[in-house]
Amino acid sequence: MPGGHVGYQGSSLKINPSVRNKGTQIAPTGHGTDPVRLFVKGVFMAYKGGKKNQVNHTQLIKLQDVNSKEATQFYLGKRLAYIYKAQKPNKEGSRFRVIWGKVTRSHGNSGVVRAKFKKNLPPKALGKKVRCMLYPSSI
Amino acid sequence: MGQAGQQRSKQKKICNKKTVKVKKTGEKKTPKLRKNIQPGQVLILLASKFRGRRVVFLKQLESGLLLVTGPYSLNGVPVKRVNQRYCIATSTKVNLGGADFKSISDAYFAREKAKKGAQTQEKFFATEAPKKVLPQEKKDGQKKLDEPIVKGLAEDMKSYLKSRFSLSARTFPHEMKF
Numbered sequence: 239m240p241g242g243h244v245g246y247q248g249s250s251l252k253i254n255p256s257v258r259n260k261g262t263q264i265a266p267t268g269h270g271t272d273p274v275r276l277f278v279k280g281v282f283m284a285y286k287g288g289k290k291n292q293v294n295h296t297q298l299i300k301l302q303d304v305n306s307k308e309a310t311q312f313y314l315g316k317r318l319a320y321i322y323k324a325q326k327p328n329k330e331g332s333r334f335r336v337i338w339g340k341v342t343r344s345h346g347n348s349g350v351v352r353a354k355f356k357k358n359l360p361p362k363a364l365g366k367k368v369r370c371m372l373y374p375s376s377i
Numbered sequence: 378m379g380q381a382g383q384q385r386s387k388q389k390k391i392c393n394k395k396t397v398k399v400k401k402t403g404e405k406k407t408p409k410l411r412k413n414i415q416p417g418q419v420l421i422l423l424a425s426k427f428r429g430r431r432v433v434f435l436k437q438l439e440s441g442l443l444l445v446t447g448p449y450s451l452n453g454v455p456v457k458r459v460n461q462r463y464c465i466a467t468s469t470k471v472n473l474g475g476a477d478f479k480s481i482s483d484a485y486f487a488r489e490k491a492k493k494g495a496q497t498q499e500k501f502f503a504t505e506a507p508k509k510v511l512p513q514e515k516k517d518g519q520k521k522l523d524e525p526i527v528k529g530l531a532e533d534m535k536s537y538l539k540s541r542f543s544l545s546a547r548t549f550p551h552e553m554k555f
Binding site: 273274275276277278302303304309311312313371372373374375 | 411413423424428429461462463464465466541542543544545549550551552555
């Protein structure tokens with residue numbers, strides 16, 4: 239499952255959790271290594287809930303420049319990644335960790351989207367960036 | 378005062394007992410190919426080492442995966458299998474120029490089965506795993522496959538395939554036409 243790849247490819251920031259060179263920068267290849275962004279930026283706005291309730295298993299995500307319900311149609315089913323840094327590096331030397339999720343449905347009329355993650359997002363993620371990948375693609 | 382009336386009085390469905398076709402074990406259907414993916418189409422890879430690369434679609438394999446090639450000399454993408462869901466089909470099409478990829482199937486990509494023979498002393502104490510090098514015949518096959526495709530490409534198409542797709546500050550995929 240290509241779930242490991244979240245990073246900008248070719249960037250000097252070693253974001254890619256499955257990069258094999260431990261702790262070193264990604265060496266530039268001969269075919270162009272400018273950073274490539276293949277995800278839409280989003281923000282983890284809130285957990286689902288009303289005035290008195292909070293439903294922790296569903297998160298509300300605001301995707302950049304998605305401002306209407308029709309616009310969210312494209313993003314339904316797309317995978318989401320919440321990336322955070324940890325102290326201890328993993329086997330491949332990366333300190334970045336990911337919580338994967340997906341866009342489940344739209345929320346309201348202004349382009350906010352509901353999402354479910356494999357593990358509920360921690361509250362420290364509120365207001366933090368979330369990446370909406372372009373896969374699974376249907377175009 | 379529990380359930381709403383609508384829930385309780387929901388009609389039970391009476392199933393028609395249709396004759397069910399007994400599936401033969403191991404019978405698999407090749408997943409449907411998206412309508413807009415034709416041989417020669419340029420696809421954008423969304424994940425894996427080659428994300429952002431524009432590649433040429435050759436054919437759909439039996440397993441449902443798409444067979445694509447860079448071509449290798451242009452963008453470093455070899456003959457590769459890709460899942461439909463991990464690529465965006467652009468409206469650009471390339472003339473395949475009679476490239477021969479009939480012989481390439483899922484078996485071409487199968488891993489070499491390690492021979493479970495007698496574990497020799499050397500193997501057991503070997504500290505380094507033998508390096509997996511792509512056999513020369515596969516490298517030659519790659520070149521042979523790519524030749525007719527690359528020949529038929531205009532200069533701008535070549536640089537198009539060399540370039541990588543990326544979202545920038547003001548581009549949003551739900552507004553883009555690929």
